[in-house]
Amino acid sequence: MTTAKICFIGSGNMTRSIVSGLVSSGYSTELIETTNPSLPKLEAMKADFGVKVSQDNEQAVKNSDVVVLGVKPQLMQSVCEALSHLDLSKKLIITIAAGIPCQRYHDYFKQQINLIRTMPNTPTQIGVGVTGIYAPAEITDTQKQCCESIMKTGGEVVWVDEESELNQVIALAGSSPAYFFLFMEAMIEAGEKMSLPKEQVGLMVQQAALGAAEMVKQNPNLSAAQLRQNVTSKGGTTAKAIETFEQGGIRSLVDNAMTNCINRAEEMEKLF
Numbered sequence: 052m053t054t055a056k057i058c059f060i061g062s063g064n065m066t067r068s069i070v071s072g073l074v075s076s077g078y079s080t081e082l083i084e085t086t087n088p089s090l091p092k093l094e095a096m097k098a099d100f101g102v103k104v105s106q107d108n109e110q111a112v113k114n115s116d117v118v119v120l121g122v123k124p125q126l127m128q129s130v131c132e133a134l135s136h137l138d139l140s141k142k143l144i145i146t147i148a149a150g151i152p153c154q155r156y157h158d159y160f161k162q163q164i165n166l167i168r169t170m171p172n173t174p175t176q177i178g179v180g181v182t183g184i185y186a187p188a189e190i191t192d193t194q195k196q197c198c199e200s201i202m203k204t205g206g207e208v209v210w211v212d213e214e215s216e217l218n219q220v221i222a223l224a225g226s227s228p229a230y231f232f233l234f235m236e237a238m239i240e241a242g243e244k245m246s247l248p249k250e251q252v253g254l255m256v257q258q259a260a261l262g263a264a265e266m267v268k269q270n271p272n273l274s275a276a277q278l279r280q281n282v283t284s285k286g287g288t289t290a291k292a293i294e295t296f297e298q299g300g301i302r303s304l305v306d307n308a309m310t311n312c313i314n315r316a317e318e319m320e321k322l323f
């Protein structure tokens with residue numbers, strides 16, 4: 052585990068998730084600082100994780116070995132430009148933003164920086180996340196290991212060889228927890244029209260989702276299709292539900308959703 056001083060620029064959802072993973076894995080809170088313009092999020096970071104907090108991006112960057120850029124893509128340029136007068140040559144910069152190519156950061160900072168691009172997801176918060184990582188050729192093995200050890204505190208990491216492949220990571224991992232939440236939302240809405248109490252409906256949907264994901268994980272030799280078939284008795288109840296999903300075009304719907312997710316990431320590459 053690295054003992055680098057890390058600052059997070061932006062204390063929003065994804066920063067909270069990464070910091071939660073770091074702190075739960077025993078990373079010293081003394082080594083972590085997060086910044087934000089508004090106080091409530093900083094107060095929450097301090098109260099929930101015991102990390103240092105600040106409204107001063109410049110000072111936080113000066114104090115750190117590793118800088119994680121955690122603002123929305125549309126704010127990235129102004130945030131980086133405001134720091135561009137600093138000497139960043141000894142620092143490792145990690146971005147978690149979707150849709151901004153590496154080259155753009157060198158332009159924003161007006162200098163060659165040591166930049167690694169990552170794509171984490173929010174389950175990092177509870178140690179079951181996955182982060183895609185891309186490092187350009189000039190990044191050293193030590194810098195790669197440092198980034199990996201930080202991101203691994205939140206779960207698995209996946210290295211990609213081509214920067215463009217990070218857009219596939221967005222569709223498969225960065226954005227995908229939202230697909231599962233949507234599916235669960237829809238199940239809960241349908242369940243709440245039935246007569247069972249809301250708590251029971253929520254509990255059953257949650258346990259079914261958790262159990263299904265855990266069964267996939269614990270049975271690497273069985274495909275998801277096989278596990279689905281194991282639930283589906285011929286002529287039974289599950290078969291009717293699955294037939295309804297298939298007739299509704301679930302596979303092409305998912306395919307289109309993921310393609311559109313990648314397309315949006317590619318569009319964003321031209322916007323920010």
Ligand SMILES: NC(=O)C1=CN([C@@H]2O[C@H](COP(=O)(O)OP(=O)(O)OC[C@H]3O[C@@H](n4cnc5c(N)ncnc54)[C@H](OP(=O)(O)O)[C@@H]3O)[C@@H](O)[C@H]2O)C=CC1
Nearest residue numbers: 061062063064065087089121122123124147148149171225
């Ligand atoms: N959410 C997710 O699941 C994932 C997000 N990402 C990426 O993470 C990044 C952040 O997303 P997310 O956490 O969802 O967004 P949030 O809006 O939750 O967080 C961004 C934070 O940046 C703060 N901020 C705004 N301006 C500044 C500034 N000048 N200096 C410091 N902080 C500032 C905002 O403060 P305030 O709200 O007070 O204005 C906000 O708290 C994005 O680039 C996104 O692409 C990547 C993977 C997954």
Ligand SMILES: O=C(O)[C@@H]1CCC=N1
Nearest residue numbers: 148149221225226227
């Ligand atoms: O929706 C977004 O753009 C970000 C990137 C992946 C998850 N959230």
